[in-house]
Every structure is written in C-alpha cells, then in structure tokens.
Amino acid sequence: MAEEQTRLAERVQTLRKRKGWSVTETARRAGVSTSMLWKVENGQTSLTYQKLMTLASALEVPIGELFAVEAAGVVPGGRRVVDRKGAAPVVDFGGNLHHFLATDIAQKHYFPILVEVRASTQDSQDPEAHVGEEFSYVVEGAIEFRCEGYAPARLEAGDSVYFDASLKHRYLCAEGQVAKMICVYSSPTVLHGVQPSTEAVGHSRAMQIFTKGKSGGRPVAAPKAASAKPRRRRS
Numbered sequence: 161m162a163e164e165q166t167r168l169a170e171r172v173q174t175l176r177k178r179k180g181w182s183v184t185e186t187a188r189r190a191g192v193s194t195s196m197l198w199k200v201e202n203g204q205t206s207l208t209y210q211k212l213m214t215l216a217s218a219l220e221v222p223i224g225e226l227f228a229v230e231a232a233g234v235v236p237g238g239r240r241v242v243d244r245k246g247a248a249p250v251v252d253f254g255g256n257l258h259h260f261l262a263t264d265i266a267q268k269h270y271f272p273i274l275v276e277v278r279a280s281t282q283d284s285q286d287p288e289a290h291v292g293e294e295f296s297y298v299v300e301g302a303i304e305f306r307c308e309g310y311a312p313a314r315l316e317a318g319d320s321v322y323f324d325a326s327l328k329h330r331y332l333c334a335e336g337q338v339a340k341m342i343c344v345y346s347s348p349t350v351l352h353g354v355q356p357s358t359e360a361v362g363h364s365r366a367m368q369i370f371t372k373g374k375s376g377g378r379p380v381a382a383p384k385a386a387s388a389k390p391r392r393r394r395s
Contacts, residue, residue, distance in 0.1 A: 168200060168203075168207075168226055168227060169201050171225065175225070186219070190218040190219075191211075191218075192207070254330075258273050258274075270346050275296075277333050279331070281334065285330070288329065288330070290325050290345070292345050293346050294325040294329075294343065295344050296344075298339065301338060302314060302317075
C-alpha cells in the first residue's frame with residue numbers, strides 16, 4: 161500500500177505539472193479538496209476508486225497511468241512493448257470486438273487496435289465521433305464504412321481509409337462474416353493538449369469503456385490471457 165501511495169503521489173504531481181496547473185486548480189477540476197490532493201501528492205493518503213477515476217478524467221489520462229512506473233534510464237522516445245498473439249485485452253462495443261494493443265505504454269500519441277468487425281449492416285447502433293484523426297486498414301474480409309457527409313464505402317482486404325475522427329463514423333460487416341482491421345487513431349489531447357471543441361469526445365467509446373469502465377459495452381476476457389481490466393502501464 162505504501163509503495164502504491166508513493167507511486168500515486170509521484171505520478172499525480174508529474175501529470176499535474178505537465179498540465180501547468182496548481183494543486184488548487186487540479187483539485188477544483190477533480191472535485192476534491194485542495195488539502196486532500198496535497199496529501200495525495202505527499203504520499204499521506206490515497207483515494208477511493210471513484211475519486212481516482214474522477215482525478216484521472218480531470219488530468220485527461222487513463223486511470224492506470226496514475227500508477228504507471230517511470231522506466232529508469234529510458235531516453236525520451238525510447239520506449240518499446242511487445243504484444244503476444246491472443247494476449248490483448250478486449251472490449252465488445254457495438255457488436256465489434258476491440259483488441260487494445262500496446263496498453264503497457266502510457267501517454268501514447270497514437271492508439272492501435274485490432275478490430276473484429278461483427279456488427280451487421282442492419283445494426284442500429286449510433287455512429288460515434290471523437291477528436292483526432294483515424295486510420296484503418298482491412299486485414300481480412302469486407303467492411304462497410306459509414307462516415308458523416310460521405311456515401312458508404314466498401315473496404316476489402318488491403319483497402320484502407322484515413323479520416324477526421326470528429327466525423328460520425330461506423331464500421332459494419334459487409335458480408336455476414338467477421339472481418340478484421342487494424343485501426344489507429346490520434347488524440348490531440350495527448351499530442352498537443354488540445355481540448356475537444358465540438359460534441360466529439362476525446363477518445364473512442366470502446367477506449368472509454370476500457371480505461372474508465374463506462375457503461376454501454378462490456379469487457380471480454382482475451383483468450384488465454386489478460387481480461388479487459390487495464391493493466392499497470394510503463395511510461
């Protein structure tokens with residue numbers, strides 16, 4: 161417990177200073193008292209899970225990053241992580257399975273996901289929008305890509321699409337068989353500290369479920385490996 165409190169204290173202080181915020185401003189944004197946050201940063205107390213979620217949201221990071229371990233002796237930009245087949249945590253959202261890759265790397269500029277597209281073209285799930293840009297490459301099968309302002313596009317293995325993720329979009333299975341694609345999106349909030357200026361949110365809804373446990377989807381245990389519960393990350 162003492163070790164976790166120390167790690168939490170160091171990470172909160174680092175993340176707060178990265179934002180350029182005072183203890184008072186951070187406490188206000190997180191909905192906790194200034195004295196409480198001061199005690200957290202000095203390793204004198206911890207927080208309930210609900211308050212940790214609120215604090216992570218205020219700092220605009222996944223909750224796991226509050227306990228991420230700073231890798232000693234690693235130069236900036238020198239991080240590396242290897243993901244083994246079948247080991248990625250999975251979230252089922254909107255009928256599509258999202259296998260989150262490189263989850264051990266915190267504060268990433270880009271978010272890679274292997275998506276099993278299972279939702280049919282008759283699916284009634286609303287499309288989503290979030291800040292940043294998104295790139296998807298079809299690995300297997302055929303996908304119907306729907307994007308606000310454009311006619312639906314059929315994408316087959318080897319095809320790709322790059323678009324502004326603030327446009328409402330949805331991936332659907334075009335032929336009744338599971339299709340697979342690699343999806344990578346950027347987050348300006350992480351890259352440049354840019355706040356969402358439209359109704360679009362900072363991350364995809366599947367990522368929100370993965371990092372914050374929001375309703376609307378369900379975690380699914382990865383085969384022979386970790387569940388969708390976030391693991392501790394290396395920064």
